[in-house]
Amino acid sequence: MPELPELENYRILLTKKIGGHSIDRVDVWREKTINVPPEMFRREVAGRRIERIERRAKHLIFRLNSGKALLLHLMLSGWMFYGQERHKPERSAQVALHFGAESLYFISLRLGYLHLLEPDELERTLNHLGPEPLTPEFTPELCAGLIRQRRSRLKTALVDQSFISGIGNCYSDEICFAAGLLPTRLCSDLRDREIGRLYEAIRTVLSEAVRCGGYMAHPLYIGDERTGGFDERCKVYDRGGEPCVRCGHPIVFQKVSSRKCFYCANCQQ
DNA sequence: AGTTATACCCGGACGC
DNA sequence: TGCGTCCGGGTATAAC
Numbered sequence: 462m463p464e465l466p467e468l469e470n471y472r473i474l475l476t477k478k479i480g481g482h483s484i485d486r487v488d489v490w491r492e493k494t495i496n497v498p499p500e501m502f503r504r505e506v507a508g509r510r511i512e513r514i515e516r517r518a519k520h521l522i523f524r525l526n527s528g529k530a531l532l533l534h535l536m537l538s539g540w541m542f543y544g545q546e547r548h549k550p551e552r553s554a555q556v557a558l559h560f561g562a563e564s565l566y567f568i569s570l571r572l573g574y575l576h577l578l579e580p581d582e583l584e585r586t587l588n589h590l591g592p593e594p595l596t597p598e599f600t601p602e603l604c605a606g607l608i609r610q611r612r613s614r615l616k617t618a619l620v621d622q623s624f625i626s627g628i629g630n631c632y633s634d635e636i637c638f639a640a641g642l643l644p645t646r647l648c649s650d651l652r653d654r655e656i657g658r659l660y661e662a663i664r665t666v667l668s669e670a671v672r673c674g675g676y677m678a679h680p681l682y683i684g685d686e687r688t689g690g691f692d693e694r695c696k697v698y699d700r701g702g703e704p705c706v707r708c709g710h711p712i713v714f715q716k717v718s719s720r721k722c723f724y725c726a727n728c729q730q
Numbered sequence: 731a732g733t734t735a736t737a738c739c740c741g742g743a744c745g746c
Numbered sequence: 747t748g749c750g751t752c753c754g755g756g757t758a759t760a761a762c
Binding site for chain 1: 731732734735741
Binding site for chain 1: 754755756757
């Protein structure tokens, strides 16, 4: 499922494609995807320019020159394609934004959404989110402070969007593996040295994943060689039973607070 | 404060 | 092959 690196990859690639461009036309094929009547959505979005694209946690924010914004959440299954209609993948799209001969398609949004919001509504929707782990504000000290006061298991803390934002089920497991820590550890039991390793793992795993275009397979456009490059670098996620790349012991699959969780019981402590 | 349950949604997996 | 059924998973919300 798309997490911080996938959305950041989308932000970077889409900014090059449609940053500063005007939306000529809009298609809405599924009304549940949007939050206002389709006529209003079309009227408010068509003819506007995308001033810039921002990311907050797992959301993308398309800032329009009207002052309003489109807030995208892909949830579990959503992805995007940018290009000519004849190259559009077979999968069903729920919304499309058209830019001349090329279009941005929002595909396989189930629980996902594309909401048109006023700045204050946007702020209200996003203000419960925890710190962005790749910003300068997310320091080792901030991370340690958060972890020490937390009483849940490590995995549960990492996927809690109000704790640290942007990390989901895949990267939480990859971060724990990189840190050599069991996802089932209680945060409050972690030693300072271990919290330091956790901080480094959060930063390196997420930034490496951004650099490699995330782990999700669908190319954003024809000729996109970047998106999905991190898939082969995933060490534990969805690799239950496979030998650990560090020590050869089989990767364990276990439910942790009703989530899929993968780890090496030998070299993670 | 943390965990657990429930609803949301529908493509894809599975069973017959 | 074809149809019906069921499941997964991020998030919001409620209940414990």
